[in-house]
Amino acid sequence: MELTHEQAQRWLLNFHGKVTDNKAYLSDLDQAIGDGDHGSNMARGTEAVKEKLASVTDESLEAVLKQTAMALISKVGGASGPLYGSAFMAMAKKAKETRDLSVLIEAGLEGIKHRGKADVGDKTMIDMWQPVATALKEGTFSQATIDQALLDVKPLKAKKGRASYVGDRSIGALDPGAVSSGYLFEALIEEVIA
Ligand code: ADP
Ligand code: MG
Ligand code: MG
Secondary structure (H helix, E strand, O other): OEOOHHHHHHHHHHHHHHHHHOHHHHHHHHHHHOOOOHHHHHHHHHHHHHHHHHOOOOOOHHHHHHHHHHHHHHHOOOOHHHHHHHHHHHHHHHOOOOOEHHHHHHHHHHHHHHHHOOOOOOOOOHHHHHHHHHHHHHOOOOHHHHHHHHHHHOOOOOOOOHHHHHHHHHOOOOOHHHHHHHHHHHHHHHHHHO
């Protein structure tokens, strides 16, 4: 499946809507195992993305992804800004070669892994990105992929980011970045795949 720049725009606006609607919930999740700001960080970041995309004149997929990355990096204070930013920057670079959705998401995942030096099982957003990237490649991606990833992230003990400071207390909790990434991929289903 190929991603167009119009679809990418709609995808990111939908993501902004979901993050905004669930801002308090995302911050509550972060309050339990971190510092309680993930909802406000992501709401501010995706609002900046929305503003940036409204004024983007270069109508290419690469430009949409790159502007998104830059807005997230400059407006999100927390760890999640550079991490989401790295994902979209890696996707923008990959978009010079291909518009294939699964290849782009895979590149985004690699961008996050490279930036945060984390991997599957560390209880981070990677535990949402990895199963989605795999399912997209295998042609099995659906809402069930997201729901399963959220179930699978709960029992993990956080090994990266602020949640790693609370140690065993992170076991049983949802990771806020995995949940916000779940919204990103639900928006992808609604705007691009469905
Ligand atoms: P901060 O922790 O700086 O307050 P946020 O609360 O906005 O930033 O984001 C926290 C989320 O960032 C976590 O829930 C986790 O998903 C993600 N995260 C933190 N560190 C890493 C890392 N090294 N690699 C991948 N994701 C990470
Ligand atoms: Mg936080
Ligand atoms: Mg913070």
